[in-house]
Amino acid sequence: MTRARQTISIGLLVSSLYLALYLQLVPFGPKIQDQIVPVLPFWALVSFGAYLLFKLGWGVYTFNDVPEAHAELMKEIEIAKKELKSKGIESNLNQSK
DSSP: OOHHHHHHHHHHHHHHHHHHHTTTTTTTOOIIIIIIIIGGHHHHHHHHHHHHHHHHHHHTTOOOOOOOHHHHHHHHHHHHHHHHHHTOOOOSSOOOO
């Protein structure tokens, strides 16, 4: 089973379970049915957003500094500047105004 198919099947399962709760096919008390079940999609969306925000923050926190990649990128920039200069295109990025 591919990951896309697995994700779709999990989404369909969750939505069908919520629909069963919302249509009161699964009996719960009136407090749960009236106050909790209607806000479950909003709660799930907020929880998913919080999870994604945590993953993003963790990725930024654990981001590795790679000096070799910086040096390689600077070399490529210099090569590109030389190629552009040889074709008659001047770069004014380093000039102050």
